Amino acid sequence: MILCEQCPDNPDCRNCLDALRSGGSAQKVLPPRSVQVTNLATMETTVAQLHAVSRTAIGLYSREHSLHGRMEVELAADFRIIGGGLRGIAGVPYYVIDIEKVLRREEVLERLLLDEFHNWHMSDELNPIDVLPDWKERDDKRGLLIKQELQKLSILRRIETIFLYLYDNGSLRSIGSSRADRDIEREMRHLVESAAGAGASVREQIMSSDGQKVFEVYASPLPDHSCGIALIDVTAAILEERKRKRREWEIYRDILAVVTKEKLLLLSDEELFFLLREGHKSLAMDLRAPEQLADLRRSFKRVLEPVGLSDKRLLQFMVAVNEAASNTLKHGSGGTITLHISTDKTLCRAVIHDTGQGIVLEDLPRVTLQHGFSTRHSLGAGFQVMLQYCDRVYLGSSLAGTKLILECVIAT
Amino acid sequence: MDYRATETNGQATLFFAGELDMAVGDQVGELIQQYGGRNQTVTVDFQGVSFVDSSGIGSLFFTTKELLALGKQVEIVNVREEILDILSVLGFTEALGISVGKAEKTG
DSSP: OOSSTTTTTOTTOOHHHHTTTOGGGOEEEEEEEEEEEEETTTOOEEEEEEEEEOSSEEEEEOSSSOOOEEEEEEEETTEEEEEEEEEOSTTSOEEEEEEEEEEOSSOEESSOOHHHHHHHHHHSOOOHHHHOTTTTTOOSHHHHHHHHHHHHHHHHHHOTTEEEEEEETTEEEEOSSSOOOHHHHHHHHHHHHHHHHHTSOEEEEEEOTTSOOEEEEEEEEOTTSOEEEEEEEOHHHHHHHHHHHHHHHHHHHHHHHHHTTTSEEEOOHHHHHHHHHSSEEEEEEEEOSGGGHHHHHHHHHHHHGGGTOOHHHHHHHHHHHHHHHHHHHHSSSOEEEEEEEOTTSSEEEEEEEEOSSOOOGGGHHHHHHSTTOOSSSSOOOHHHHHHHHSSEEEEEEETTEEEEEEEEESOO | OEEEEEEETTEEEEEEEEEESTTTHHHHHHHHHHHHHHOSEEEEEEEEEEEEOHHHHHHHHHHHHHHHHTTOEEEEEOOOHHHHHHHHHTTHHHHHOSOEEOOSOOO
16 A cells, blocks of 8 residues: 555655644554445445554555545544544545544543543454465465464454453553443553463453443463453353253243143242232241241141131141251251231231242252152152142242242132 | 050051151151161051151151062051051052051050
């Protein structure tokens, strides 16, 4: 590409730089970069070659379109320059854009920060072809290796959810085409400082201060005592995984309801909450040891005998509640058991809440339906008993634990 | 849970009374193991048992299975109707294939 008669053979030539009229701050962009330029009057876009930059102006080579008037130059989606374009060198399609504004993700500047520009320039779109001019022909091992590494980098840089940084001598520098928000970078810096201090790799998750985004941070000390960091925005993946889990949960819920003739219903925490809002709590007990089970049964009997449950139904209901309560001890460290009686006194509901690991969704059909199955050693028929002896069983199982509601009709 | 035991000519009878739940299951299992170890036949009398759960009966189940594998005889007798119903729902009667009935003999 010939910009003027001297370029690119004469490194000392300053024609393109002088045209910026910025004094000593102007620098050549080597190799020149393709950038998208939009004429803000006509909204026509074209691709031009960025040849020179200074704090107050940039120089673009555009053979196809003239760049007169107000232009927007897009370096990256969150890095744009707006300014007025004029012919820079007579007889050559070289234009100078005087910078009005530099638009960054969170701020608008009136000057181009050259350090920031170089980060962008050096790290973005570093094509193998730019680094190895004869890369297609090179087939020696070293050339192949370099090609492969550059290709890897090209792929990484195209992924908008990965941010790359280098931590060196206490300073954190972005080496990708874009940066994460500042609060995330601050959080990340703490992690990286500890990784660099300990000389060990760190992998952690961090969350944006508004709680809307989740990132994975991989920090690895490098041989030159700096630390390389990959920050990956995993918010979309987590949301997708939640949706998938929700769909899976709904399938289990529908199947279990059909198979048990709607005797076993999976409910969300919110649905469980609304279910229990009616009626009043007659009993609450914290269960921490098997020795308390007898007390629990006695307390239930004391409350339920007067409300009109037959001896047989009372025993069956207590067996079911006792099974659910025992499960909280088998699979965790116990739980809370409450007894609610509906306002019209036609239903009683025992709520067994344990903060243990909960029931894994995949285990639900077998735990609930297969005779003798248990995720721990026992006869494992607890759920069978609950289904047999209760009029309805509601189950909410999440990472926060399992909540079971055993319902018994007092009068029909 | 209370118990009392008799042993005559290789025949042990264990009379249990009270509630057989998670808290006492292991203790019941150990007793049956202990008496089954030195007798050919163990009769477990449930006349006084007023409550069972899967954990309590689970210990009895595993011990009984071991004794049966050793060629011993284990029998549970005098089970109250409501307790028999629970044992049946728990799958205990099927799982062991042993005689669970309302024998006339009482403790």
